[in-house]
Amino acid sequence: MPELRKDPIIGRWVIIATERAKRPDQFGGQAEEGPAEKPCPFCEGKESETPKEIYSIRPKNTPKNGPGWELRVVSSVAPLLMVEGDLDRQGQGLYDLMNGVGAHEVVIETNQHIGNMADLSDEQISKVITCYIDRIVDLEKDQRLKYVLVFKNHGWIAGGGRIKHSRSQLIATPVNPKRVKEELAGAHQYFQYHERCIFCDLIKQELESKDRLILEIDGFLAITPFATRFPFEVWILPKKHSCDFTALDPSMRLDLGRVIKKVLMKLKKGLNDPPYNYILHTAPFRRAKEGYWKTIDQDYHWHIEIMPRLTRVAGFEWGTGFYICPLTPEAAAKFLREVEV
Ligand SMILES: [Zn+2]
Ligand SMILES: [Zn+2]
Ligand SMILES: [Zn+2]
Numbered sequence: 001m002p003e004l005r006k007d008p009i010i011g012r013w014v015i016i017a018t019e020r021a022k023r024p025d026q027f028g029g030q031a032e033e034g035p036a037e038k039p040c041p042f043c044e045g046k047e048s049e050t051p052k053e054i055y056s057i058r059p060k061n062t063p064k065n066g067p068g069w070e071l072r073v074v075s076s077v078a079p080l081l082m083v084e085g086d087l088d089r090q091g092q093g094l095y096d097l098m099n100g101v102g103a104h105e106v107v108i109e110t111n112q113h114i115g116n117m118a119d120l121s122d123e124q125i126s127k128v129i130t131c132y133i134d135r136i137v138d139l140e141k142d143q144r145l146k147y148v149l150v151f152k153n154h155g156w157i158a159g160g161g162r163i164k165h166s167r168s169q170l171i172a173t174p175v176n177p178k179r180v181k182e183e184l185a186g187a188h189q190y191f192q193y194h195e196r197c198i199f200c201d202l203i204k205q206e207l208e209s210k211d212r213l214i215l216e217i218d219g220f221l222a223i224t225p226f227a228t229r230f231p232f233e234v235w236i237l238p239k240k241h242s243c244d245f246t247a248l249d250p251s252m253r254l255d256l257g258r259v260i261k262k263v264l265m266k267l268k269k270g271l272n273d274p275p276y277n278y279i280l281h282t283a284p285f286r287r288a289k290e291g292y293w294k295t296i297d298q299d300y301h302w303h304i305e306i307m308p309r310l311t312r313v314a315g316f317e318w319g320t321g322f323y324i325c326p327l328t329p330e331a332a333a334k335f336l337r338e339v340e341v
Pocket of ligand 1: 040041042043112113114164
């Protein structure tokens with residue numbers, strides 16, 4: 001019997017339909033390779049082939065836009081939003097529009113031609129985390145911007161393109177994204193009733209039941225969500241309450257790097273290097289505005305969502321907002337727990 005499950009935070013329903021079930025180990029190894037790989041502009045020595053660097057981690061004696069770096073951030077060559085200009089908000093009858101002001105940056109996570117973040121060291125991933133924090137803090141100074149979404153597309157199906165060099169992206173927007181607002185609203189509503197953070201309660205319950213727990217180390221946990229949208233969807237959360245990813249203590253960045261690497265390695269090994277997306281959900285910029293974000297420090301809780309792309313989203317999902325997942329999160333968690341890395 002298929003099962004309907006509701007996500008407690010945003011109220012989204014999913015259908016867990018295991019009727020035509022495959023075993024967990026049968027999901028991997030189906031990734032479409034996509035067209036041939038293109039020459040890589042992101043390796044060390046190719047700095048002139050990318051836009052100028054906005055940020056880098058490099059020894060002081062190395063020149064900007066030259067070799068010697070450990071991590072670089074450059075503007076996207078095909079930016080979705082641009083830094084220059086005014087928002088120029090307008091209404092056309094019932095339609096609202098504004099200029100595409102924002103920022104779109106590419107984080108080149110390593111100077112080596114390594115395709116999957118899973119293969120970077122814990123230390124290197126912790127540098128990526130530091131970079132995300134530094135860039136979000138810098139973009140917050142721009143009063144036109146409201147949110148920064150950090151995300152990764154790995155593999156052809158996941159939008160990773162034809163260059164197989166580990167990188168992530170960061171898009172700063174002049175409006176708050178709908179998905180984020182849904183989480184903020186759901187968390188706020190829960191807080192009004194219970195005066196507790198819904199994510200903290202969820203963490204407590206998942207640590208007690210362990211049914212969907214993949215790992216718990218160094219102040220973080222990784223779970224498969226109860227109302228999972230995709231097989232092997234994983235959430236990484238800090239155990240200590242915090243709405244703001246940029247407030248992450250420097251001493252915990254290496255720990256988070258270790259957790260991210262472990263999870264990505266389990267996916268890579270257990271599922272034959274599947275394509276995946278990940279996103280970072282953190283609080284929007286909390287600027288003083290009447291009636292807004294008054295309890296966000298207490299009621300929201302940052303997290304990372306990882307979505308392996310092993311199934312397709314089709315008509316029913318587009319039409320309803322329901323997702324159909326052919327594997328229970330309990331079976332997915334058990335499988336990932338047992339993949340040794
Ligand atoms: Zn490369
Ligand atoms: Zn919390
Ligand atoms: Zn989220």
